Amino acid sequence: MSLYIRFTAHLNAVLDALEADGTLPAGLNRKPVTVEPPRDASHGDLATNAAMVLAKPAGANPRALAEKIVAGLEKLEEVESAAIAGPGFINMKLTDATWRAELAAIHAEAQDYGRSDTGQGVTVNIEYVSANPTGPMHMGHCRGAVVGDALATLLEYIGHKVIREYYINDAGGQVDVLARSAHVRYREALGEDVGAIPEGLYPGDYLVPVGQALAAEYGDKYVSAPEDDWLALFRTRAVAAMMVMIRSDLALLGIHHDIFSSEAELQAAGKPEAAEQWLRAHDLVYDGVLEAPKGETPEDWEPVELPLFRSTRFGDDQDRPIKKSNGSWTYFGADMAYHFQKAQSADQLIDIWGADHAGTVKRIQAAVAALTEGKARFDVKLIQMVRLLRDGEPVKMSKRAGNFVTLADVVREVGKDVVRFTMLTRKADAQMDFDFAKVVEASKDNPVFYVQYAHARISSLGRRAEESGIALPAPDLSLLGTAELSLVKLAAQFPRVVEGAASAREPHRIAFYLNDLASEFHSWWNLGNDNPRARVILTDDPHTTSARLFLSRGIGQIIRNGLALMGVAALTEMQ
Numbered sequence: 001m002s003l004y005i006r007f008t009a010h011l012n013a014v015l016d017a018l019e020a021d022g023t024l025p026a027g028l029n030r031k032p033v034t035v036e037p038p039r040d041a042s043h044g045d046l047a048t049n050a051a052m053v054l055a056k057p058a059g060a061n062p063r064a065l066a067e068k069i070v071a072g073l074e075k076l077e078e079v080e081s082a083a084i085a086g087p088g089f090i091n092m093k094l095t096d097a098t099w100r101a102e103l104a105a106i107h108a109e110a111q112d113y114g115r116s117d118t119g120q121g122v123t124v125n126i127e128y129v130s131a132n133p134t135g136p137m138h139m140g141h142c143r144g145a146v147v148g149d150a151l152a153t154l155l156e157y158i159g160h161k162v163i164r165e166y167y168i169n170d171a172g173g174q175v176d177v178l179a180r181s182a183h184v185r186y187r188e189a190l191g192e193d194v195g196a197i198p199e200g201l202y203p204g205d206y207l208v209p210v211g212q213a214l215a216a217e218y219g220d221k222y223v224s225a226p227e228d229d230w231l232a233l234f235r236t237r238a239v240a241a242m243m244v245m246i247r248s249d250l251a252l253l254g255i256h257h258d259i260f261s262s263e264a265e266l267q268a269a270g271k272p273e274a275a276e277q278w279l280r281a282h283d284l285v286y287d288g289v290l291e292a293p294k295g296e297t298p299e300d301w302e303p304v305e306l307p308l309f310r311s312t313r314f315g316d317d318q319d320r321p322i323k324k325s326n327g328s329w330t331y332f333g334a335d336m337a338y339h340f341q342k343a344q345s346a347d348q349l350i351d352i353w354g355a356d357h358a359g360t361v362k363r364i365q366a367a368v369a370a371l372t373e374g375k376a377r378f379d380v381k382l383i384q385m386v387r388l389l390r391d392g393e394p395v396k397m398s399k400r401a402g403n404f405v406t407l408a409d410v411v412r413e414v415g416k417d418v419v420r421f422t423m424l425t426r427k428a429d430a431q432m433d434f435d436f437a438k439v440v441e442a443s444k445d446n447p448v449f450y451v452q453y454a455h456a457r458i459s460s461l462g463r464r465a466e467e468s469g470i471a472l473p474a475p476d477l478s479l480l481g482t483a484e485l486s487l488v489k490l491a492a493q494f495p496r497v498v499e500g501a502a503s504a505r506e507p508h509r510i511a512f513y514l515n516d517l518a519s520e521f522h523s524w525w526n527l528g529n530d531n532p533r534a535r536v537i538l539t540d541d542p543h544t545t546s547a548r549l550f551l552s553r554g555i556g557q558i559i560r561n562g563l564a565l566m567g568v569a570a571l572t573e574m575q
Helices: 003-020 050-058 062-073 096-112 139-157 173-189 205-218 227-252 263-268 271-281 331-343 355-371 407-414 416-423 447-468 482-491 494-504 508-530 542-566
Strands: 046-048 079-085 089-094 123-127 161-168 259-262 285-289 305-309 348-354 377-383 386-390 432-435
Touching (some): 003 046, 003 050, 003 062, 096 542, 139 161, 139 416, 139 494, 173 205, 173 227, 205 227, 259 263, 259 331, 263 271, 263 331, 271 285, 271 355, 305 355, 331 355, 355 377, 447 542, 482 542, 494 508, 508 542
Parallel strands (some): 123 161, 123 348
Antiparallel strands (some): 046 089
């Protein structure tokens, strides 16, 4: 049990006692009550808004209620003092022994420090990447892939059952274009001079092996055959080859999905029809005519009756068609059926989308609310674009790939850990620059380096202590002073940061926290530059050395735990 959860329990015990003696009425809503670090560290170690939140519904004066709560908190062995601030906030200062015990807990729980069961086994389906199967992964896909994967790991860490899913968009016109592009490479493999790839087709060299494989298997059978004879076959083979490539690219980032769902299979199984039938039975789909487009009406516009989903009932600005005039499914209609399918095996759904899909969020949220009757929490996380730079200048597009920089090329140049960490150094809906020089720069301005360097420094301490030949006694944590305990206080916030990041669906908070922790550690380390007695390893003082090593290893454990959530390895040495 983390320190913050423990003190929430302490506070609830105090409030229970106040209910028992009639000071507070029974049954007050305590959900808004918080226990957290005060904004100003000089005010104490923990703060609670309990008196402020509960006073009004209890019909009490906030400061008067705060006095009674403080009286209960001061009885706790772990509390050195409690004081009222302003209109009724309560600040607590904990004993040094409490923080030393928390450091011991970090060591005892090790890789499980910060783990919890607050997810209570609730199943969460996270769909991320879902790039069109028309080529290798490029850096436009990378950020969403990392955010989704880190979020999945984070939710598992707090006790959720997580399904990682990839939706293969293999039923649209883009895969027909892929098949035609593969046919050009097929003819090329048979010796035909195809010249420049025709406009509108995929020009990348990655389709050359697909054409060669088709040529080896079918010879010239489909060279002059009508498109209807080969389109479905070439589409199936090309998509399968692209998915092999995509999985390989994702594996370079350490990303593996549990489920790959095919849009084509979804439609072949009649899932959109089933969703429509369910919605009609609940009066959520009707046949109607859309309003004319706003502004000047196009000459070719005709009022056509279409099946419309009542998305306005769920906050959308207009009802949405689920089929086109030719009877085929709209993108929304197919996507709605896909979410209906996902909701059959999950309690909560999360989609990781590019920011260019922002306009469709409201309608799909409406559809999920309708299809799950409001029972499934559904979040869409929008991911902003990444701009690739080299020494501050935009990176030229890759000729080999056709028209983009491949993810594989970037990972091979700077490494998986650098890519993953960098993708989490900004909030997902903020634009990001990825400068090849800066992400590998050995400076405190580069959070990737700064955090890894802190862990490598900690790892070096153990080696240096061993090389010095000091006989280390069991650590006496009473030798840790104010500077050391300040580090422990920040380390103890890790479980709270994890809970907050998971609740908000924001894995970048882990990266922010680790950067803060690394900064505090480096500052503490640097005290030894001006004062030799402040160094960790003191060859003439094994007792202090042992205590400081114990602290350092505790900080190292927190860094490892945080990096593991991000899918990043903790380095023990840096070149």
